[in-house]
Amino acid sequence: MKYCVNHNTLPAAGTCSVCGKPLCSLCLREKDGKTYCVDHFPSGSKAKGPLIFFFAAMLFLILVSVHTCSGSSTSSPSSKSSTSSSSSPSSSYSSPSSSSKPTGSSSASSSSSNSSSSSNSTASAKNVLAEYEFTDALKEWPDIKNIDAYTMLQIYKYMENEWSLVPYDITREEEDRHGARIEKQAADRYGVTQDQVALVYGFVSMDYDIVSSAAGYDTTTAEDLTVPYGDVLKCHAYGSVLDIGVKISGLLTDSTTINQNYYNIADLILKQGADAYTTIYYAGYMPAQGGGNAVVISFTVPAHVIDSIKNRTVMEVELSDYVEDLWIHPQLKG
Secondary structure: OOEOOOOOOOEOOEEOOOOOOEEOOOOOEEEOOEEEOOOOOOOOOOOOOHHHHHHHHHHHHHHHHHHHHHHHOOOOHHHHHHHHHOOOHHHHHOOHHHHHOOHHHHHHHHHHHHHHHHHHHHHHHHHHHHHHHHHHHHHHOHHHOOOOHHHHHHHHHHHHHHHHOOOOOOOHHHHHHHHHHHHHHHHHHHOOOHHHHHHHHHHHHHOHHHHHHHOOOOEEEOOOOOOOOOEEEEEEEEOOEEEEEEEOOOOOOHHHHHHHHHHHHHHHHHHOOHHHOOEEEEEEEEEOOOOOEEEEEEEEEOHHHHHHHHOOOOOHHHHHHOOEEEEEOHHHOO
16 A cells, blocks of 8 residues: 555555655645646646635634624624623633723724634634544544544543553563553543554554644643753643653652652742643653663642642642652652
C-alpha cells in the first residue's frame, strides 16, 4: 500500500498527474478529471479538498450567526435576558457592573454581540474541520472508530501516567506484565477492550494534534512556568489540564525530598496562575542509574485541592493527604 508523501500514516488516494507523487484525500486536488498535488495544481482554479470544506462551513456559520443576531435585535428586553442566561459558559464571568449599563450603550453592546457571534462561528467552523480530519484519519483504524476523541485522549493520558510509574530497570517479562496490567486497568476504566486500548494508544501517539483538536483541546506549551525546587523538564496545557514534570535533587532527608514537590505545586498556584487549571498532573524526576531520568514521585491535584491551596486552607506539608493518585518510589519511603 502506498502512503501520502505529506502524511506518512494516511494511505494514498491517488497520484499527481504531473509529478506522480502519491497523495491522501487531504492533499489530492482535482480538475477536469485529472488529479494534482498542490504545487502543480493549475492556477486560477478552485481546488477540491478540506480547505474548501472549511471555508464553506465557516461562511455558512457566520451567515447563520449574523441572521440570528439581526433577528434578536427586535426582541423584547425579557427575551434578551433569557438568551443571555442560556449562552456559553463564558457569560457567567460578566461583572455585575456590565449588567447595569444604561440603555444608551445598546449599539456598542450589539456590536460586541456580533463580534462574539462571528468569533464563535469561526471556532465552530474550525471544530467542523477538526472533526472531519479526525474521522478521515480513523478510516485506517476501524476497530476504534466508535470511540470519541475526548475518551481517546483520556485513555492515552492514563496510559502515559501509568507507564511513567514503571521502573526503568526491569526485565522484558516484567515490562510485558506491567503492560498487560495497565491495558486491563484502562479497559475497565473507560469501558473498552484491551485490544482497543492498545490501538487507541498507537493512534493518538501518531495523530495527537488531530485527536486533541477534535476533542476541543488547545494544546500549548507553558514555557514561562518555573519552580523554586528543581528544573522544569516538561510543561504542557491541555485545555483546563496542566501536565508538568520537574527534575528535582535529593535533599538531606527523604521527607524533604518529597515535600519540595508540594512546595513547587503551591508556588505554581499561588504565584504563577496555575489556579486557572482544574487539574494538575505532577511528576518529579531524578537521575536514573542507567542514564536519563526516572519518576520518583507523581500525583494529581484536583480542582478542589487547587482552590484549597489558593485559599491557604491546605498547606504544603499537608498535601500528601489531599492529592490523588499519589505514588512515591519505594527508596524514598524510608
